[in-house]
Amino acid sequence: MLGAGFVGETMQAHAQSATTGASGLPIPRFVSLKSDRVNVRKGPSRDHDVVWTYIHAGLPVEIIQEFENWRHIRDWQGQKGWVFHSLLSSRRTALVTPWDESLKTPVRAKANSSAPIVAELETNVLASINACEDGWCRVHGDAFDGWVDQTRLFGVYPDETLD
Template sequence: MRSYVIVAVLTACLMLLAPGPVFAAERGPVTNLPLPRFVSMKASEGYARRGPSSTHRIDWVFKRRHMPLQIVAEYGHWRRVQDREGAGGWMHYSLLSGNRTVVVTQPEVVLYRRPSPDAAMSARLQAGVVAWLNECAEGWCRLEVEGADGWAPIPALWGVAPDETRD
């Protein structure tokens, strides 16, 4: 009996000293897609509610089509979303799109023809501009907005993970 107690104490001590467990990325219980993840507004207006049903109070109204949002939870046909400032709530999935966009967060961002600050400039974007997200690699993403196309550094954007890679 005493040896079981010693083994249990030693195991507990080792668990405290060992690095934390490595968890797989959290998955949504409804879609089995990663959480959190980015999406965009499909509709030109969408209600963010206090809870996951149409009977819950509206806390926020998003009024910009294609604005990037981050899904942080799922429940049935409802997705808990946040914008870049943390505002949000529960939205019906039909108001959201898997087509990815980003919003420019710096006062001005240069789009380059290649993913390098030494490349030729193709456009300048101001803070708040929403652009379509294409591929991303090594800290850069290719964007498209109103006929302009080019590469921007990820830290200047919201709607893409800092280390995200997309083909």
């Protein structure tokens, strides 16, 4: 499992080194998997071996490099590999506290730590992100809709604003 140090390093690196990739979009950035079957390769071409395959659409990954139509990604476990760009979506999603299986994450009615709790999420719950502001993200899933502390999500940078 991913250690909390990795998450901090990723977030700190983003704050210090955001650039623009060949696509014209910022690097690093978060995206999600578009398909239930996404092959991850050792390098940026179909000539490179598949090192693993994701089997769940919607999982968040971080694009850390671009080469032509290929994206070098990093997942919540720190694993890196290359994915063809059309297998990724700009739809923003997040995994809830994948770095600590013992945590439950409160979902609040408002973006405030004293707001009523409307749900509690287990580790690795996949959520769609509606918006983020002032350190809170509005998330939803099959059985929840509300606000979560942004630091408890893999798929969004600290203090990143989304609307």
